[in-house]
Amino acid sequence: MVRPVRSLRSPRRGLLGTSALVAVLADAGPAAAADLLGGAARSLAALDPGSLVGLSLALGLLAFATTTAIVHVRFRRLARAREEAAFAEISRLEAQIEEGRALLMAEPQIIVVWRDPAADPEIIGNTPAFTGVAAPSRILAFGSWLAAPSAREIEAAVDLLRARGTPLAVSLVTQDGRHVEADGRPVGSAVVLRLRDIAGLRRDHARLAEAHALLERQTRALRNLVDAIPAPAWLADAEGRLAFANAAYVHAVEARDLKEALGRDLALLDAEGRRQALAALAEAGTFQARLPVVVAGSRRLVDVREAAVGDGSAGIALDATEEERIRTELAHALGAHRRTLDQLSTAVAIFGEDQRLIFHNAAYASLFDLDPGFLDDRPSDVAVLDRLRAARRLPEQADFRAWRAELHEAYRSIEPREHWWHLPGGRTLRVVTAPNPEGGITYLFDEVTERLALESRFNALTRIQSETLDALAEAVAVFGSDGRLGLSNSAFRRMWKLEAGQLAGRPHIDAVVEACRPLSADEAAWGRLRAAVTGIEARMPAVFRMERVDEAILDGSTQPLPDGGTLITLRDVTDSVNVERALVDRNEALVAADHLKSTFVSHVSYELRSPLTTIIGFAQLLDDTGIGPLNDRQRAYVNHITESSAALLAIINDILDLATIDAGAMSLDLAEVDVRGAMDAAAEGVRDRVVEGNLTLAIEVSAGAGSFRADAKRVRQVLYNLLSNAVGFAPSGSTVRLAAERRGGEVIFQVRDQGPGIPPEIGGRLFDRFESHTSGSRHRGVGLGLSIVRSLVALHGGSIQIGPAPGGGTLVTCRFPLDSGTAQVAAE
Numbered sequence: 001m002v003r004p005v006r007s008l009r010s011p012r013r014g015l016l017g018t019s020a021l022v023a024v025l026a027d028a029g030p031a032a033a034a035d036l037l038g039g040a041a042r043s044l045a046a047l048d049p050g051s052l053v054g055l056s057l058a059l060g061l062l063a064f065a066t067t068t069a070i071v072h073v074r075f076r077r078l079a080r081a082r083e084e085a086a087f088a089e090i091s092r093l094e095a096q097i098e099e100g101r102a103l104l105m106a107e108p109q110i111i112v113v114w115r116d117p118a119a120d121p122e123i124i125g126n127t128p129a130f131t132g133v134a135a136p137s138r139i140l141a142f143g144s145w146l147a148a149p150s151a152r153e154i155e156a157a158v159d160l161l162r163a164r165g166t167p168l169a170v171s172l173v174t175q176d177g178r179h180v181e182a183d184g185r186p187v188g189s190a191v192v193l194r195l196r197d198i199a200g201l202r203r204d205h206a207r208l209a210e211a212h213a214l215l216e217r218q219t220r221a222l223r224n225l226v227d228a229i230p231a232p233a234w235l236a237d238a239e240g241r242l243a244f245a246n247a248a249y250v251h252a253v254e255a256r257d258l259k260e261a262l263g264r265d266l267a268l269l270d271a272e273g274r275r276q277a278l279a280a281l282a283e284a285g286t287f288q289a290r291l292p293v294v295v296a297g298s299r300r301l302v303d304v305r306e307a308a309v310g311d312g313s314a315g316i317a318l319d320a321t322e323e324e325r326i327r328t329e330l331a332h333a334l335g336a337h338r339r340t341l342d343q344l345s346t347a348v349a350i351f352g353e354d355q356r357l358i359f360h361n362a363a364y365a366s367l368f369d370l371d372p373g374f375l376d377d378r379p380s381d382v383a384v385l386d387r388l389r390a391a392r393r394l395p396e397q398a399d400f401r402a403w404r405a406e407l408h409e410a411y412r413s414i415e416p417r418e419h420w421w422h423l424p425g426g427r428t429l430r431v432v433t434a435p436n437p438e439g440g441i442t443y444l445f446d447e448v449t450e451r452l453a454l455e456s457r458f459n460a461l462t463r464i465q466s467e468t469l470d471a472l473a474e475a476v477a478v479f480g481s482d483g484r485l486g487l488s489n490s491a492f493r494r495m496w497k498l499e500a501g502q503l504a505g506r507p508h509i510d511a512v513v514e515a516c517r518p519l520s521a522d523e524a525a526w527g528r529l530r531a532a533v534t535g536i537e538a539r540m541p542a543v544f545r546m547e548r549v550d551e552a553i554l555d556g557s558t559q560p561l562p563d564g565g566t567l568i569t570l571r572d573v574t575d576s577v578n579v580e581r582a583l584v585d586r587n588e589a590l591v592a593a594d595h596l597k598s599t600f601v602s603h604v605s606y607e608l609r610s611p612l613t614t615i616i617g618f619a620q621l622l623d624d625t626g627i628g629p630l631n632d633r634q635r636a637y638v639n640h641i642t643e644s645s646a647a648l649l650a651i652i653n654d655i656l657d658l659a660t661i662d663a664g665a666m667s668l669d670l671a672e673v674d675v676r677g678a679m680d681a682a683a684e685g686v687r688d689r690v691v692e693g694n695l696t697l698a699i700e701v702s703a704g705a706g707s708f709r710a711d712a713k714r715v716r717q718v719l720y721n722l723l724s725n726a727v728g729f730a731p732s733g734s735t736v737r738l739a740a741e742r743r744g745g746e747v748i749f750q751v752r753d754q755g756p757g758i759p760p761e762i763g764g765r766l767f768d769r770f771e772s773h774t775s776g777s778r779h780r781g782v783g784l785g786l787s788i789v790r791s792l793v794a795l796h797g798g799s800i801q802i803g804p805a806p807g808g809g810t811l812v813t814c815r816f817p818l819d820s821g822t823a824q825v826a827a828e
Contacts (some may be wrong), residue, residue, distance in 0.1 A: 063240065104367040109196030110139055114162060115189065139195075146180075147173045154182055160193055171198070173210060227769065232268055232295070232302075233316040235309070240278055241265050243312060252295040252317075268293055268317060269304065277315070281308050346446050353439030355381045355411065367445055368393050369430075381408065381516045395421045407433070410441045428452055457710055479533045481564030483509045495554070495570060509533045520548040525556075532558040533566045546570075553577045612652065616645040668795060669713040670820060675740050675747060676704040678712060682719030683738065686727050694732045698721075702741035710820045714792045721789050722751040722812050729755035746798070747816045754809040789814070 046166045072099075110125035127136040138144055142151040150172040157168040167185040172195075174180060184193040226233050232249035236242055242265050245258060252268055255261035267274055273291050280287035287306040292299060301324050306315030321624045338359060341348050347364035351357055356378045365375060368388055379387075385404055397403040402405075410417055410433035421429040432444040466487075469476050475492035479485055482508040493500065496516045503512070511525050532542055539560040546554045553574045559567040619641040622630065630638065679699050690697045719738065726736045734754040741748055786802075793800045798816040805811035 026629055039567040109194060110193070112139065112193040114191040114193075117162070118440065123627050145174055147175055150174075157182070158184065158193065161186075161193070165191070168193075179210070229316070231316055231318050233269070234314070234703070236313045236315070238311045240274065240313075242267070250291075253294055268295075273304070274338065277304070277306050279315075281306060281313055281477065287315075295319075346444055349384075349443040349445075350436070351381050351440045351443070355408075355440070357381070358440070359383065364443075364445065367447065387758065392424050395423060410435060474569050476570075477512075477568045478561070479509055479566045479568065480506075483534045484510070485512055486565065493571070519550065520546055522546050529556075529558065529568065532560075532568075539566075612645055612648055616642065620647060668714065668820065670709055670711060672707045673710045673712045673715055674702050674707045675742075678715045678719060679738055679740060679749075680717045682723055685716075685720045686723045689727050690736070693727060693730065695727060695730050695734040697727075698735055698737045700737060702739075704742050705740050705747065706742060708742075708747045708816060708818045708820075710796055710816055714796070715816070718789050718792050718814060719749060719751075721786070722749075722814070725786065726751050726753035726755075726810070726812070732757060742818075745818055747818065749814040749816070751812045752805050752809060754805075757810055 034424075108126075110123065110127055113122040113124070115122070117253065121140070123136045123139055127139045142154050146154065153170055154168075154172055156171060157166075160166040161168055161184045165186040168182060169184075170181055170182050172180040179193055179198045181198050182193065182195050186190070186192075193581045229246060230248050233245035233246045234242060234249050242262055245253075245261055249268060250258055252260050253261055253266040255266055257265070258268075263535070269277065269291065270293070273289075273293070276289065277287040286310040287304065290301060290303050293302050294300075295302070300319055301321045302317040303320045304315060304317050306313055338361075341359075341361040342363075344361060345363055347367040348359070348361045349357060349364045350359040357375060357380075358378065360375055364370070365372060369391070370384075370387070374387070382404070385394065385407075389400065395403075413435055415433040416432055419431040419433070421431055423429065426449065427447065428449045430446040430448045434442045434444065436442060466489075469487070469489040470491075472489060472491060474488075475495040476489045477485060477492050478487040485503060485508075486506065488503055491505065492498075496519060502515050507515075509530055511551055513530065517526075525544055528542065532539075541559050543555070543557045546556060548554065551574070552572060554570050555573045556568060556570045559569075561567055588685055619638055621639045623635070623642065652803045679701065683697055683699060686697070723736065723738060730736050730753040736754075737750070737752045739750045739752075790800050793814055793816070796816050797820055800812060800815075801813045803811055
């Protein structure tokens with residue numbers, strides 16, 4: 001049927017659009033389209049040329065659009081047909097997939113597919129029912145539902161599967177005991193892991209395989225453990241042949257390896273030992289004995305333990321050599337220990353776990369005066385205490401049972417306890433109860449009665465010492481071996497103006513020095529003190545002097561103490577030092593004055609002697625009658641001049657002698673001196689004065705006086721001076737005696753007068769130079785005679801004494817050694 005052709009113009013827009021035209025042509029079919037185009041052509045023939053050109057262009061475009069539209073419509077029809085076919089194929093494939101999924105789900109299993117390494121895997125299956133884990137992704141957390149060994153195994157296998165494509169096929173065990181088979185392999189570009197339950201024979205097989213693997217692991221572990229044991233261990237068959245041995249056994253029998261030991265059936269025990277073992281195993285199923293064996297060429301003592309196992313036996317040999325040696329040594333040590341305890345003064349009693357006596361030393365029996373027979377019967381602790389209580393050798397207690405129960409708490413204690421027992425009669429015991437590691441307790445008894453008394457006396461002495469030190473005027477400080485102040489008295493604090501708190505807490509010597517430094521900055525003295533207190537070697541006593549800023553002067557000393565400490569004493573000597581310095585200055589002045597006096601006397605003596613000699617010479621010349629006659633008055637004047645000059649010369653000679661002696665320049669002209677001759681010569685010198693004073697001079701010489709070795713001139717000078725002194729003090733009509741005797745290796749001269757004697761107030765100054773005391777007598781002098789006598793006698797090695805004579809007067813005694821040369825050499 002031919003559809004009518006619609007007009008190409010739209011009532012509103014003129015020509016129809018291209019799409020509308022194509023639609024019309026497509027709906028009309030080819031014949032209608034040709035008719036339509038023919039009619040169009042005829043219409044075009046009636047148009048003018050301009051319209052014709054436009055129309056031609058429009059028709060060309062129309063033809064192109066029509067062709068294109070026809071092609072597009074046909075392609076859409078083909079695409080729609082293909083899409084319908086594809087949808088049908090998709091439906092078919094989806095049905096197949098659902099069918100396959102249904103088949104997969106027919107068996108309890110889980111499929112895990114990894115298509116993209118970076119994306120999450122696809123998990124197929126009922127994971128909660130399979131694993132008990134709610135979240136499907138937790139299926140890959142193997143540790144949450146598999147046993148630990150299985151989880152480690154599957155994790156390692158999955159890592160290899162995903163990384164290298166290594167297939168896996170393992171049997172796994174869940175935490176609830178089910179068996180799961182895991183199968184994994186690469187499929188194309190994906191990796192697939194299948195997990196499924198095992199049932200039936202396969203499950204039984206898996207369980208058997210698991211049990212076998214467990215037994216294999218346990219057997220391997222036991223073999224490794226036995227092989228690591230240092231003691232030889234072995235298995236033997238029913239005939240007693242070696243079936244297995246560890247490394248220690250192989251080493252003990254000196255085999256190269258286990259194969260050689262099994263092949264040669266090397267036995268550790270000797271034939272007798274094997275025979276005893278086989279007999280015991282056959283009878284009782286076990287064998288235990290301590291036997292000597294040879295282990296790697298060395299003889300050892302081992303404890304053999306062997307037991308029947310199935311149709312064979314298993315054994316082990318434990319080395320007991322050291323144990324036996326230690327046991328022997330322990331027995332010796334216990335014996336020595338007991339002997340040592342027997343020698344102790346401390347009483348020791350050891351009670352066992354059953355509270356019975358197992359050991360006591362001699363001091364224990366002696367301390368409590370217990371019968372040895374009673375102690376040897378191993379009495380109980382209670383029995384011993386009851387006997388001691390009956391003998392009143394325990395402290396008096398109001399409740400003895402409670403006291404004993406408290407004492408026996410030591411059996412259940414782990415720490416030693418100390419008790420003090422005050423026994424009747426004044427004795428005190430220190431008791432220590434020490435628990436024994438193996439049970440029981442050890443009692444240690446020390447009698448401390450004397451020690452407590454000594455401690456009391458020591459504390460009293462300490463208090464006395466402290467109070468004594470506090471009463472001393474000297475400052476005292478005692479430092480310990482660690483350099484810290486241990487003791488000080490109040491004088492020390494007052495001397496350095498310290499507070500008691502500054503010396504509390506045993507300060508170090510450095511802190512004490514810093515506290516005392518404001519009063520003295522004498523670094524040298526402080527350094528010596530530090531060295532004395534803290535020094536370890538060359539600890540010697542030392543003395544020192546310290547001057548403080550307040551002009552106080554301190555004399556100190558350090559004394560090392562036996563315990564390593566140091567005693568420091570300080571004494572304020574400011575006043576004595578000031579007096580000493582004044583005395584030193586005065587002595588120096590006196591020495592200078594004496595030197596000046598001696599120098600003056602020496603010079604004056606020499607200066608006076610020369611003119612005096614001239615005066616004496618001219619006086620003697622005037623007295624000579626050959627010069628010319630003198631009248632009586634002139635002669636008397638000349639005699640006075642001669643006598644005065646002689647006296648002055650004698651004084652000058654004495655002064656010169658003293659100066660020579662002081663200078664140490666006088667030497668003795670030693671020779672044999674006749675005692676009688678020396679006495680007569682001295683007496684002749686004072687004859688005129690004896691007559692003038694109406695005196696009697698008596699010379700008494702013992703029969704054995706003889707002679708002695710001395711300087712004759714100086715001996716006569718000594719005797720002359722003594723006689724001159726005696727004549728000067730002797731009253732008129734009295735007797736002056738000069739006596740000599742030899743006694744005890746000495747020659748003794750004595751001069752005695754009957755004068756007024758020596759006043760007590762001048763007795764100590766008789767021998768001083770220029771000391772002259774008349775005492776109401778007619779004696780006059782410058783006071784050099786006795787001083788010269790003492791010096792000359794001392795030069796001979798003798799001595800002189802002056803004292804009152806029996807019956808009144810004065811007695812002078814001079815002692816000369818028989819050989820003055822020996823004395824002079826000794827003096828030199």
